[in-house]
Amino acid sequence: xxxxxxxxxxxxxxxxxxxxxxxxxxxxxxxxxxxxxxxxxxxxxxxxxxxxxxxxxxxxxxxxxxxxxxxxxxxxxxxxxxxxxxxxxxxxxxxxxxxxxxxxxxxxxxxxxxxxxxxxxxxxxxxxxxxxxxxxxxxxxxxxxxxxxxxxxxxxxxxxxxxxxxxxxxxxxxxxxxxxxxxxxxxxxxxxxxxxxxxxxxxxxxxxxxxxxxxxxxxxxxxxxxxxxxxxxxxxxxxxxxxxxxxxxxxxxxxxxxxxxxxxxxxxxxxxxxxxxxxx
Amino acid sequence: xxxxxxxxxxxxxxxxxxxxxxxxxxxxxxxxxxxxxxxxxxxxxxxxxxxxxxxxxxxxxxxxxxxxxxxxxxxxxxxxxxxxxxxxxxxxxxxxxxxxxxxxxxxxxxxxxxxxxxxxxxxxxxxxxxxxxxxxxxxxxxxxxxxxxxxxxxxxxxxxxxxxxxxxxxxxxxxxxxxxxxxxxxxxxxxxxxxxxxxxxxxxxxxxxxxxxxxxxxxxxxxxxxxxxxxxxxxxxxxxxxxxxxxxxxxxxxxxxxxxxxxxxxxxxxxxxxxxxxxx
Numbered sequence: 001x002x003x004x005x006x007x008x009x010x011x012x013x014x015x016x017x018x019x020x021x022x023x024x025x026x027x028x029x030x031x032x033x034x035x036x037x038x039x040x041x042x043x044x045x046x047x048x049x050x051x052x053x054x055x056x057x058x059x060x061x062x063x064x065x066x067x068x069x070x071x072x073x074x075x076x077x078x079x080x081x082x083x084x085x086x087x088x089x090x091x092x093x094x095x096x097x098x099x100x101x102x103x104x105x106x107x108x109x110x111x112x113x114x115x116x117x118x119x120x121x122x123x124x125x126x127x128x129x130x131x132x133x134x135x136x137x138x139x140x141x142x143x144x145x146x147x148x149x150x151x152x153x154x155x156x157x158x159x160x161x162x163x164x165x166x167x168x169x170x171x172x173x174x175x176x177x178x179x180x181x182x183x184x185x186x187x188x189x190x191x192x193x194x195x196x197x198x199x200x201x202x203x204x205x206x207x208x209x210x211x212x213x214x215x216x217x218x219x220x221x222x223x224x225x226x227x228x229x230x231x232x233x234x235x236x237x238x239x240x241x242x243x244x245x246x247x248x249x250x251x252x253x254x255x256x257x258x259x260x261x262x263x264x265x266x267x268x269x270x271x272x273x274x275x276x277x278x279x280x
Numbered sequence: 281x282x283x284x285x286x287x288x289x290x291x292x293x294x295x296x297x298x299x300x301x302x303x304x305x306x307x308x309x310x311x312x313x314x315x316x317x318x319x320x321x322x323x324x325x326x327x328x329x330x331x332x333x334x335x336x337x338x339x340x341x342x343x344x345x346x347x348x349x350x351x352x353x354x355x356x357x358x359x360x361x362x363x364x365x366x367x368x369x370x371x372x373x374x375x376x377x378x379x380x381x382x383x384x385x386x387x388x389x390x391x392x393x394x395x396x397x398x399x400x401x402x403x404x405x406x407x408x409x410x411x412x413x414x415x416x417x418x419x420x421x422x423x424x425x426x427x428x429x430x431x432x433x434x435x436x437x438x439x440x441x442x443x444x445x446x447x448x449x450x451x452x453x454x455x456x457x458x459x460x461x462x463x464x465x466x467x468x469x470x471x472x473x474x475x476x477x478x479x480x481x482x483x484x485x486x487x488x489x490x491x492x493x494x495x496x497x498x499x500x501x502x503x504x505x506x507x508x509x510x511x512x513x514x515x516x517x518x519x520x521x522x523x524x525x526x527x528x529x530x531x532x533x534x535x536x537x538x539x540x541x542x543x544x545x546x547x548x549x550x551x552x553x554x555x556x557x558x559x560x
Contacts, residue, residue: 026338028334037342038342040345052307052308057305060492061296061304061318062314064299065320067442073486075491076492076493079495082495114499115532122530127538131548131549132559133447147346148427164417180499205353211355211356213357213359217358217460218458219397227398249402253402256352258408266413269411269412
Protein backbone atom coordinates (compact mmCIF):
# COMPACT_ATOMS: atom_id res chain seq x y z
CA UNK A 1 0.00 0.00 0.00
CA UNK A 2 1.36 3.37 -0.96
CA UNK A 3 1.45 5.76 1.99
CA UNK A 4 2.70 9.33 2.15
CA UNK A 5 5.99 7.85 3.46
CA UNK A 6 6.56 6.37 0.02
CA UNK A 7 6.51 9.65 -1.84
CA UNK A 8 9.78 10.87 -3.25
CA UNK A 9 10.03 14.06 -1.20
CA UNK A 10 9.22 12.28 2.04
CA UNK A 11 12.01 9.86 1.20
CA UNK A 12 14.48 12.72 0.79
CA UNK A 13 13.28 14.28 4.04
CA UNK A 14 13.82 10.96 5.80
CA UNK A 15 17.34 10.56 4.39
CA UNK A 16 18.29 14.12 5.35
CA UNK A 17 16.97 13.63 8.86
CA UNK A 18 19.10 10.49 9.23
CA UNK A 19 22.20 12.29 7.98
CA UNK A 20 21.82 15.55 9.92
CA UNK A 21 19.50 14.61 12.80
CA UNK A 22 17.79 17.93 12.18
CA UNK A 23 14.73 18.74 10.11
CA UNK A 24 15.76 19.98 6.67
CA UNK A 25 13.64 21.50 3.94
CA UNK A 26 13.46 18.91 1.14
CA UNK A 27 11.87 20.53 -1.88
CA UNK A 28 13.65 18.22 -4.36
CA UNK A 29 12.09 14.88 -5.34
CA UNK A 30 14.29 11.95 -4.40
CA UNK A 31 15.55 9.57 -7.09
CA UNK A 32 17.40 6.26 -7.03
CA UNK A 33 20.83 7.89 -7.23
CA UNK A 34 20.20 10.43 -4.47
CA UNK A 35 18.94 7.52 -2.38
CA UNK A 36 22.23 5.65 -2.88
CA UNK A 37 24.34 8.76 -2.15
CA UNK A 38 22.50 9.88 0.98
CA UNK A 39 22.22 6.35 2.40
CA UNK A 40 26.00 5.86 2.42
CA UNK A 41 27.49 4.12 5.41
CA UNK A 42 30.98 2.66 5.78
CA UNK A 43 30.78 -1.14 6.00
CA UNK A 44 33.24 -3.01 8.21
CA UNK A 45 31.50 -6.43 8.39
CA UNK A 46 31.19 -8.57 5.27
CA UNK A 47 29.68 -11.90 4.25
CA UNK A 48 32.04 -14.63 2.97
CA UNK A 49 30.44 -14.38 -0.45
CA UNK A 50 32.25 -13.63 -3.71
CA UNK A 51 31.32 -10.70 -5.93
CA UNK A 52 29.31 -11.34 -9.08
CA UNK A 53 31.28 -11.77 -12.26
CA UNK A 54 31.98 -8.46 -13.98
CA UNK A 55 31.57 -6.39 -10.83
CA UNK A 56 35.18 -5.24 -10.67
CA UNK A 57 35.24 -4.13 -14.32
CA UNK A 58 31.96 -2.25 -13.88
CA UNK A 59 33.28 -0.39 -10.82
CA UNK A 60 36.44 0.58 -12.69
CA UNK A 61 34.40 1.78 -15.67
CA UNK A 62 32.45 4.00 -13.27
CA UNK A 63 35.73 5.21 -11.79
CA UNK A 64 37.16 5.98 -15.23
CA UNK A 65 34.01 7.93 -16.08
CA UNK A 66 34.82 10.54 -13.41
CA UNK A 67 36.41 13.78 -14.53
CA UNK A 68 40.17 13.82 -14.93
CA UNK A 69 42.32 16.95 -14.90
CA UNK A 70 43.34 17.69 -18.53
CA UNK A 71 42.38 14.05 -19.24
CA UNK A 72 45.76 12.98 -17.79
CA UNK A 73 44.12 10.02 -16.00
CA UNK A 74 46.85 10.12 -13.38
CA UNK A 75 45.74 7.07 -11.40
CA UNK A 76 45.71 3.29 -11.45
CA UNK A 77 44.16 0.71 -9.17
CA UNK A 78 45.27 -2.72 -8.00
CA UNK A 79 42.64 -5.35 -7.25
CA UNK A 80 43.94 -7.52 -4.44
CA UNK A 81 42.04 -10.76 -3.88
CA UNK A 82 44.81 -13.10 -2.72
CA UNK A 83 44.12 -13.73 1.01
CA UNK A 84 47.83 -13.83 1.90
CA UNK A 85 48.46 -10.47 0.29
CA UNK A 86 45.36 -9.00 1.95
CA UNK A 87 46.67 -10.32 5.24
CA UNK A 88 50.06 -8.68 4.74
CA UNK A 89 48.42 -5.41 3.71
CA UNK A 90 46.12 -5.56 6.75
CA UNK A 91 49.23 -5.92 8.95
CA UNK A 92 50.58 -2.71 7.39
CA UNK A 93 47.29 -0.87 7.97
CA UNK A 94 46.64 -1.22 11.70
CA UNK A 95 45.37 -4.84 11.40
CA UNK A 96 41.89 -3.86 10.30
CA UNK A 97 40.10 -7.22 10.13
CA UNK A 98 37.70 -6.10 7.39
CA UNK A 99 40.66 -6.05 4.96
CA UNK A 100 40.78 -9.82 5.43
CA UNK A 101 37.04 -10.30 5.51
CA UNK A 102 36.04 -8.45 2.36
CA UNK A 103 36.67 -10.51 -0.80
CA UNK A 104 38.16 -7.55 -2.68
CA UNK A 105 40.66 -4.93 -1.57
CA UNK A 106 41.24 -2.14 -4.05
CA UNK A 107 44.40 -0.09 -3.67
CA UNK A 108 44.02 3.28 -5.38
CA UNK A 109 47.25 4.72 -6.76
CA UNK A 110 48.35 8.19 -7.72
CA UNK A 111 50.15 7.16 -10.92
CA UNK A 112 52.61 9.59 -12.51
CA UNK A 113 54.70 6.69 -13.80
CA UNK A 114 52.51 6.14 -16.87
CA UNK A 115 52.84 9.80 -17.85
CA UNK A 116 56.57 9.85 -17.27
CA UNK A 117 57.03 6.79 -19.46
CA UNK A 118 54.94 8.33 -22.24
CA UNK A 119 57.20 11.35 -22.26
CA UNK A 120 60.37 9.24 -22.08
CA UNK A 121 59.19 7.10 -25.02
CA UNK A 122 58.93 10.32 -27.06
CA UNK A 123 62.30 11.57 -25.82
CA UNK A 124 60.58 14.48 -24.09
CA UNK A 125 61.17 15.85 -20.58
CA UNK A 126 58.55 15.38 -17.86
CA UNK A 127 59.78 17.90 -15.32
CA UNK A 128 56.23 19.05 -14.58
CA UNK A 129 55.70 15.80 -12.68
CA UNK A 130 58.27 16.85 -10.08
CA UNK A 131 56.04 19.60 -8.68
CA UNK A 132 53.65 19.38 -5.73
CA UNK A 133 50.89 20.44 -8.14
CA UNK A 134 51.20 17.19 -10.13
CA UNK A 135 51.04 15.08 -6.98
CA UNK A 136 47.97 17.04 -5.84
CA UNK A 137 46.35 16.72 -9.25
CA UNK A 138 46.92 12.96 -9.02
CA UNK A 139 45.38 12.84 -5.55
CA UNK A 140 42.27 14.64 -6.79
CA UNK A 141 41.94 12.46 -9.93
CA UNK A 142 42.36 9.30 -7.86
CA UNK A 143 39.79 10.38 -5.29
CA UNK A 144 37.15 11.38 -7.83
CA UNK A 145 37.58 8.01 -9.52
CA UNK A 146 37.42 5.99 -6.31
CA UNK A 147 34.31 7.79 -5.13
CA UNK A 148 32.54 6.94 -8.38
CA UNK A 149 33.43 3.29 -7.77
CA UNK A 150 31.97 3.53 -4.26
CA UNK A 151 28.70 4.98 -5.54
CA UNK A 152 28.56 2.29 -8.23
CA UNK A 153 29.12 -0.57 -5.79
CA UNK A 154 26.57 0.78 -3.32
CA UNK A 155 24.03 0.94 -6.14
CA UNK A 156 24.64 -2.81 -6.58
CA UNK A 157 23.96 -3.54 -2.91
CA UNK A 158 27.64 -3.90 -2.04
CA UNK A 159 29.39 -2.08 0.79
CA UNK A 160 32.82 -0.51 1.21
CA UNK A 161 35.10 1.31 3.58
CA UNK A 162 38.10 3.48 2.72
CA UNK A 163 41.38 2.52 4.37
CA UNK A 164 43.53 5.62 4.84
CA UNK A 165 45.83 3.61 7.11
CA UNK A 166 47.45 2.23 3.96
CA UNK A 167 49.49 5.46 4.22
CA UNK A 168 50.91 4.49 7.62
CA UNK A 169 53.69 2.36 6.11
CA UNK A 170 54.05 3.57 2.50
CA UNK A 171 57.45 2.03 1.72
CA UNK A 172 56.33 -1.46 2.76
CA UNK A 173 53.03 -1.11 0.88
CA UNK A 174 54.95 -0.07 -2.25
CA UNK A 175 57.21 -3.11 -1.99
CA UNK A 176 54.27 -5.48 -1.45
CA UNK A 177 52.49 -4.18 -4.55
CA UNK A 178 55.58 -3.80 -6.73
CA UNK A 179 55.01 -0.10 -7.25
CA UNK A 180 57.56 1.66 -9.46
CA UNK A 181 58.80 5.17 -8.63
CA UNK A 182 56.25 7.98 -9.15
CA UNK A 183 53.38 5.80 -7.93
CA UNK A 184 51.82 6.20 -4.47
CA UNK A 185 49.14 4.12 -2.74
CA UNK A 186 46.73 6.87 -1.66
CA UNK A 187 44.14 4.71 0.10
CA UNK A 188 42.64 1.24 0.13
CA UNK A 189 39.01 0.27 -0.26
CA UNK A 190 37.41 -2.90 1.13
CA UNK A 191 34.57 -4.14 -1.08
CA UNK A 192 32.06 -6.90 -0.34
CA UNK A 193 28.54 -7.89 0.62
CA UNK A 194 27.51 -6.22 3.90
CA UNK A 195 26.78 -8.70 6.69
CA UNK A 196 23.11 -8.08 7.54
CA UNK A 197 23.75 -9.41 11.05
CA UNK A 198 26.04 -6.44 11.72
CA UNK A 199 24.39 -3.56 9.91
CA UNK A 200 26.27 -0.28 9.62
CA UNK A 201 24.55 2.96 10.58
CA UNK A 202 24.43 6.30 8.82
CA UNK A 203 26.99 8.56 10.50
CA UNK A 204 25.62 12.00 11.30
CA UNK A 205 27.50 14.91 9.73
CA UNK A 206 28.01 18.55 10.60
CA UNK A 207 24.94 20.70 9.89
CA UNK A 208 24.85 22.10 6.42
CA UNK A 209 25.65 25.64 7.60
CA UNK A 210 28.94 24.55 9.16
CA UNK A 211 30.39 23.68 5.75
CA UNK A 212 28.36 25.63 3.17
CA UNK A 213 28.99 29.35 2.82
CA UNK A 214 27.50 31.93 0.46
CA UNK A 215 29.75 34.15 -1.66
CA UNK A 216 32.57 34.34 0.92
CA UNK A 217 34.02 32.24 3.72
CA UNK A 218 32.33 32.71 7.08
CA UNK A 219 33.47 30.95 10.22
CA UNK A 220 31.48 33.14 12.60
CA UNK A 221 28.82 32.43 15.18
CA UNK A 222 26.63 30.35 12.84
CA UNK A 223 29.47 27.86 12.39
CA UNK A 224 30.10 27.67 16.14
CA UNK A 225 26.39 27.10 16.82
CA UNK A 226 26.32 24.39 14.16
CA UNK A 227 29.26 22.62 15.81
CA UNK A 228 27.55 22.78 19.21
CA UNK A 229 24.45 21.17 17.74
CA UNK A 230 26.60 18.56 16.03
CA UNK A 231 28.28 17.60 19.30
CA UNK A 232 24.81 16.83 20.68
CA UNK A 233 23.72 14.85 17.59
CA UNK A 234 26.89 12.79 17.67
CA UNK A 235 26.33 12.06 21.37
CA UNK A 236 22.89 10.60 20.53
CA UNK A 237 24.46 8.52 17.77
CA UNK A 238 27.15 7.22 20.13
CA UNK A 239 24.54 6.28 22.69
CA UNK A 240 22.49 4.36 20.12
CA UNK A 241 25.58 2.55 18.88
CA UNK A 242 26.90 1.73 22.35
CA UNK A 243 30.02 3.80 21.70
CA UNK A 244 31.83 5.82 24.36
CA UNK A 245 30.37 9.32 24.63
CA UNK A 246 32.73 11.98 23.32
CA UNK A 247 32.18 15.35 21.70
CA UNK A 248 33.26 15.69 18.09
CA UNK A 249 35.29 18.73 19.16
CA UNK A 250 37.31 16.44 21.44
CA UNK A 251 37.64 13.53 18.99
CA UNK A 252 38.70 15.82 16.18
CA UNK A 253 41.20 17.86 18.15
CA UNK A 254 42.76 14.70 19.61
CA UNK A 255 43.27 13.44 16.06
CA UNK A 256 45.27 16.54 15.02
CA UNK A 257 47.10 17.24 18.28
CA UNK A 258 50.65 16.44 17.15
CA UNK A 259 52.87 14.33 14.92
CA UNK A 260 52.19 11.23 17.03
CA UNK A 261 48.44 11.46 16.37
CA UNK A 262 49.15 10.93 12.65
CA UNK A 263 50.01 7.22 13.14
CA UNK A 264 53.33 7.39 11.34
CA UNK A 265 52.14 9.65 8.55
CA UNK A 266 54.15 12.63 9.83
CA UNK A 267 57.04 11.34 7.68
CA UNK A 268 54.96 11.39 4.48
CA UNK A 269 56.97 14.12 2.81
CA UNK A 270 60.26 12.30 3.27
CA UNK A 271 58.76 9.00 2.15
CA UNK A 272 57.35 10.63 -0.98
CA UNK A 273 60.79 11.99 -1.82
CA UNK A 274 62.09 8.41 -1.69
CA UNK A 275 59.22 7.17 -3.86
CA UNK A 276 60.15 9.59 -6.62
CA UNK A 277 58.02 12.63 -5.78
CA UNK A 278 60.31 15.64 -5.20
CA UNK A 279 57.19 17.81 -4.53
CA UNK A 280 59.00 20.91 -5.76
CA UNK B 281 7.64 -1.24 -27.54
CA UNK B 282 10.31 -3.02 -25.51
CA UNK B 283 13.17 -4.22 -27.70
CA UNK B 284 16.36 -6.02 -26.72
CA UNK B 285 18.07 -2.58 -26.80
CA UNK B 286 15.99 -1.62 -23.78
CA UNK B 287 17.23 -4.40 -21.54
CA UNK B 288 19.46 -3.48 -18.65
CA UNK B 289 22.54 -5.40 -19.81
CA UNK B 290 22.34 -3.99 -23.31
CA UNK B 291 22.21 -0.54 -21.75
CA UNK B 292 25.42 -1.22 -19.80
CA UNK B 293 27.07 -2.62 -22.94
CA UNK B 294 26.10 0.55 -24.81
CA UNK B 295 27.48 2.83 -22.08
CA UNK B 296 30.75 0.90 -21.89
CA UNK B 297 31.14 1.03 -25.67
CA UNK B 298 30.69 4.80 -25.57
CA UNK B 299 33.26 5.19 -22.80
CA UNK B 300 35.94 2.80 -24.13
CA UNK B 301 35.13 2.55 -27.85
CA UNK B 302 35.86 -1.16 -27.50
CA UNK B 303 33.51 -4.05 -26.88
CA UNK B 304 33.42 -4.93 -23.19
CA UNK B 305 31.81 -7.87 -21.46
CA UNK B 306 28.82 -6.49 -19.52
CA UNK B 307 27.47 -9.24 -17.28
CA UNK B 308 26.06 -6.82 -14.70
CA UNK B 309 22.55 -5.42 -15.10
CA UNK B 310 22.51 -1.65 -15.45
CA UNK B 311 20.64 0.46 -12.92
CA UNK B 312 19.75 4.16 -12.73
CA UNK B 313 22.88 5.06 -10.76
CA UNK B 314 25.31 3.20 -13.04
CA UNK B 315 23.59 4.96 -15.91
CA UNK B 316 24.28 8.37 -14.34
CA UNK B 317 27.91 7.47 -13.53
CA UNK B 318 28.83 5.99 -16.89
CA UNK B 319 27.06 8.73 -18.87
CA UNK B 320 29.17 11.50 -17.31
CA UNK B 321 30.34 14.27 -19.58
CA UNK B 322 31.80 17.64 -18.60
CA UNK B 323 29.39 20.41 -19.52
CA UNK B 324 30.76 23.76 -20.69
CA UNK B 325 27.57 25.30 -22.20
CA UNK B 326 24.64 26.19 -19.97
CA UNK B 327 21.14 27.59 -20.31
CA UNK B 328 20.37 30.92 -18.60
CA UNK B 329 17.98 29.15 -16.25
CA UNK B 330 18.17 29.16 -12.45
CA UNK B 331 18.43 25.97 -10.43
CA UNK B 332 15.34 24.65 -8.65
CA UNK B 333 14.93 25.69 -5.05
CA UNK B 334 16.69 23.33 -2.67
CA UNK B 335 19.13 22.03 -5.27
CA UNK B 336 22.23 23.46 -3.60
CA UNK B 337 21.36 22.03 -0.18
CA UNK B 338 20.64 18.61 -1.70
CA UNK B 339 24.01 18.57 -3.50
CA UNK B 340 25.80 19.50 -0.29
CA UNK B 341 23.94 16.80 1.64
CA UNK B 342 25.16 14.29 -0.95
CA UNK B 343 28.67 15.70 -0.59
CA UNK B 344 28.56 15.42 3.20
CA UNK B 345 27.39 11.82 2.87
CA UNK B 346 30.73 10.80 1.34
CA UNK B 347 33.30 9.15 3.57
CA UNK B 348 35.54 11.43 5.61
CA UNK B 349 38.90 10.41 7.07
CA UNK B 350 38.39 9.88 10.84
CA UNK B 351 35.19 11.92 10.41
CA UNK B 352 37.30 15.09 10.45
CA UNK B 353 35.19 16.62 7.63
CA UNK B 354 38.16 18.69 6.56
CA UNK B 355 36.41 20.65 3.81
CA UNK B 356 33.99 23.49 3.19
CA UNK B 357 32.38 24.86 0.07
CA UNK B 358 31.45 28.35 -1.06
CA UNK B 359 28.44 28.82 -3.32
CA UNK B 360 29.15 31.77 -5.59
CA UNK B 361 26.14 33.13 -7.47
CA UNK B 362 26.95 36.85 -7.67
CA UNK B 363 27.76 37.53 -11.35
CA UNK B 364 30.46 40.08 -10.51
CA UNK B 365 32.26 37.65 -8.25
CA UNK B 366 31.95 34.89 -10.84
CA UNK B 367 33.40 37.27 -13.37
CA UNK B 368 36.38 38.08 -11.14
CA UNK B 369 36.94 34.38 -10.41
CA UNK B 370 36.73 33.58 -14.12
CA UNK B 371 39.44 36.16 -14.75
CA UNK B 372 41.65 34.33 -12.25
CA UNK B 373 40.97 30.95 -13.90
CA UNK B 374 41.98 31.46 -17.52
CA UNK B 375 38.77 33.34 -18.43
CA UNK B 376 36.67 30.22 -18.86
CA UNK B 377 33.34 31.61 -20.07
CA UNK B 378 31.29 28.78 -18.52
CA UNK B 379 32.13 30.20 -15.06
CA UNK B 380 30.04 33.22 -16.09
CA UNK B 381 27.40 31.23 -17.89
CA UNK B 382 26.53 28.66 -15.23
CA UNK B 383 24.22 30.08 -12.53
CA UNK B 384 26.22 28.46 -9.70
CA UNK B 385 29.96 28.24 -9.14
CA UNK B 386 30.99 26.06 -6.22
CA UNK B 387 34.47 26.55 -4.80
CA UNK B 388 35.59 23.46 -2.89
CA UNK B 389 37.94 24.18 -0.01
CA UNK B 390 40.41 22.07 1.92
CA UNK B 391 39.50 23.44 5.36
CA UNK B 392 41.89 22.87 8.26
CA UNK B 393 40.81 26.18 9.83
CA UNK B 394 37.71 24.69 11.46
CA UNK B 395 39.79 21.95 13.11
CA UNK B 396 42.48 24.35 14.26
CA UNK B 397 39.87 26.60 15.85
CA UNK B 398 38.26 23.64 17.65
CA UNK B 399 41.61 22.76 19.18
CA UNK B 400 42.37 26.40 20.06
CA UNK B 401 38.98 26.77 21.77
CA UNK B 402 39.94 23.83 23.99
CA UNK B 403 43.42 25.21 24.64
CA UNK B 404 44.91 22.21 22.82
CA UNK B 405 47.70 22.15 20.24
CA UNK B 406 46.95 21.31 16.60
CA UNK B 407 50.44 20.59 15.34
CA UNK B 408 49.21 17.62 13.31
CA UNK B 409 47.69 20.09 10.86
CA UNK B 410 51.14 21.34 9.89
CA UNK B 411 52.06 18.11 8.12
CA UNK B 412 51.73 17.27 4.43
CA UNK B 413 49.54 14.33 5.51
CA UNK B 414 46.83 16.64 6.84
CA UNK B 415 46.79 18.66 3.63
CA UNK B 416 46.57 15.45 1.60
CA UNK B 417 43.82 14.09 3.83
CA UNK B 418 41.93 17.33 3.26
CA UNK B 419 42.41 17.05 -0.51
CA UNK B 420 41.00 13.52 -0.50
CA UNK B 421 38.03 14.43 1.74
CA UNK B 422 37.23 17.45 -0.42
CA UNK B 423 37.40 15.44 -3.64
CA UNK B 424 35.21 12.58 -2.41
CA UNK B 425 32.62 15.13 -1.30
CA UNK B 426 32.67 17.10 -4.54
CA UNK B 427 32.33 13.98 -6.65
CA UNK B 428 29.23 12.95 -4.73
CA UNK B 429 27.78 16.38 -5.49
CA UNK B 430 28.55 15.88 -9.18
CA UNK B 431 26.81 12.51 -9.26
CA UNK B 432 23.84 13.99 -7.41
CA UNK B 433 23.48 16.93 -9.78
CA UNK B 434 23.79 14.73 -12.86
CA UNK B 435 21.02 12.52 -11.49
CA UNK B 436 18.86 15.68 -11.47
CA UNK B 437 19.59 16.43 -15.13
CA UNK B 438 22.09 19.17 -14.33
CA UNK B 439 25.60 19.37 -15.72
CA UNK B 440 28.96 20.41 -14.30
CA UNK B 441 32.62 20.88 -15.07
CA UNK B 442 35.52 20.97 -12.61
CA UNK B 443 37.74 24.05 -12.76
CA UNK B 444 41.28 23.13 -11.70
CA UNK B 445 42.47 26.49 -13.02
CA UNK B 446 41.25 28.02 -9.77
CA UNK B 447 44.71 26.90 -8.55
CA UNK B 448 46.50 29.11 -11.09
CA UNK B 449 46.23 32.23 -8.87
CA UNK B 450 45.65 30.93 -5.33
CA UNK B 451 46.52 34.09 -3.40
CA UNK B 452 44.05 36.22 -5.41
CA UNK B 453 41.34 33.56 -5.15
CA UNK B 454 41.83 33.43 -1.36
CA UNK B 455 41.48 37.20 -1.11
CA UNK B 456 38.35 37.24 -3.30
CA UNK B 457 36.66 34.60 -1.13
CA UNK B 458 37.90 35.90 2.22
CA UNK B 459 39.64 32.63 3.05
CA UNK B 460 41.40 32.55 6.42
CA UNK B 461 44.77 30.78 6.84
CA UNK B 462 44.69 26.96 6.64
CA UNK B 463 42.03 27.02 3.93
CA UNK B 464 42.81 26.33 0.26
CA UNK B 465 40.55 26.52 -2.80
CA UNK B 466 41.23 23.09 -4.36
CA UNK B 467 38.99 23.40 -7.43
CA UNK B 468 35.87 25.08 -8.69
CA UNK B 469 32.76 23.48 -10.14
CA UNK B 470 30.36 25.11 -12.60
CA UNK B 471 26.79 23.88 -12.12
CA UNK B 472 23.79 24.50 -14.35
CA UNK B 473 21.32 23.21 -16.93
CA UNK B 474 23.16 21.86 -20.00
CA UNK B 475 22.38 23.75 -23.20
CA UNK B 476 20.80 21.11 -25.47
CA UNK B 477 21.93 23.12 -28.50
CA UNK B 478 25.56 22.44 -27.57
CA UNK B 479 25.52 18.89 -26.21
CA UNK B 480 28.67 17.55 -24.57
CA UNK B 481 30.04 14.18 -25.63
CA UNK B 482 31.28 11.27 -23.57
CA UNK B 483 35.08 11.45 -23.53
CA UNK B 484 36.74 8.12 -24.23
CA UNK B 485 39.06 6.84 -21.54
CA UNK B 486 42.07 4.53 -21.47
CA UNK B 487 41.15 0.87 -21.84
CA UNK B 488 40.43 -0.86 -18.57
CA UNK B 489 43.69 -2.84 -18.66
CA UNK B 490 45.81 0.32 -18.77
CA UNK B 491 44.68 1.32 -15.26
CA UNK B 492 43.45 -1.87 -13.56
CA UNK B 493 46.04 -4.36 -12.33
CA UNK B 494 45.66 -7.65 -10.45
CA UNK B 495 47.58 -8.28 -7.24
CA UNK B 496 50.62 -6.20 -8.22
CA UNK B 497 51.46 -3.21 -10.41
CA UNK B 498 52.17 -4.07 -14.03
CA UNK B 499 53.20 -1.49 -16.59
CA UNK B 500 54.35 -4.00 -19.19
CA UNK B 501 53.35 -4.69 -22.77
CA UNK B 502 49.61 -4.88 -22.03
CA UNK B 503 49.65 -1.28 -20.80
CA UNK B 504 51.60 -0.10 -23.85
CA UNK B 505 49.18 -1.89 -26.20
CA UNK B 506 46.26 -0.34 -24.36
CA UNK B 507 47.74 3.13 -24.80
CA UNK B 508 48.26 2.50 -28.53
CA UNK B 509 44.61 1.52 -28.87
CA UNK B 510 43.59 4.58 -26.88
CA UNK B 511 45.50 6.91 -29.16
CA UNK B 512 43.40 5.55 -32.03
CA UNK B 513 40.10 5.84 -30.13
CA UNK B 514 40.87 9.41 -29.16
CA UNK B 515 41.67 10.25 -32.79
CA UNK B 516 38.19 9.03 -33.82
CA UNK B 517 36.67 11.14 -31.06
CA UNK B 518 38.62 14.23 -32.15
CA UNK B 519 37.49 13.72 -35.75
CA UNK B 520 33.82 13.44 -34.71
CA UNK B 521 34.12 16.56 -32.55
CA UNK B 522 35.97 18.59 -35.16
CA UNK B 523 38.97 18.88 -32.85
CA UNK B 524 42.60 18.95 -34.04
CA UNK B 525 43.98 15.41 -34.32
CA UNK B 526 46.59 14.67 -31.67
CA UNK B 527 47.63 11.48 -29.92
CA UNK B 528 46.94 11.29 -26.20
CA UNK B 529 50.63 10.47 -25.71
CA UNK B 530 51.49 13.83 -27.23
CA UNK B 531 48.78 15.82 -25.42
CA UNK B 532 49.66 14.29 -22.09
CA UNK B 533 53.40 14.65 -22.36
CA UNK B 534 53.05 18.28 -23.51
CA UNK B 535 51.03 18.96 -20.37
CA UNK B 536 53.78 17.68 -18.04
CA UNK B 537 56.83 18.86 -19.96
CA UNK B 538 58.09 21.50 -17.54
CA UNK B 539 57.21 24.12 -14.95
CA UNK B 540 55.77 26.40 -17.63
CA UNK B 541 53.21 23.76 -18.66
CA UNK B 542 51.67 23.99 -15.18
CA UNK B 543 50.09 27.42 -15.87
CA UNK B 544 51.52 29.07 -12.76
CA UNK B 545 50.97 26.14 -10.46
CA UNK B 546 54.68 25.35 -10.19
CA UNK B 547 54.74 27.79 -7.23
CA UNK B 548 52.04 25.91 -5.33
CA UNK B 549 54.30 24.79 -2.51
CA UNK B 550 55.45 28.34 -1.76
CA UNK B 551 51.92 29.69 -2.00
CA UNK B 552 50.66 27.03 0.41
CA UNK B 553 53.33 28.03 2.90
CA UNK B 554 51.97 31.58 2.74
CA UNK B 555 48.39 30.35 3.16
CA UNK B 556 49.30 28.63 6.43
CA UNK B 557 50.23 25.13 5.27
CA UNK B 558 53.83 24.39 6.27
CA UNK B 559 53.52 20.89 4.68
CA UNK B 560 56.09 19.48 7.08
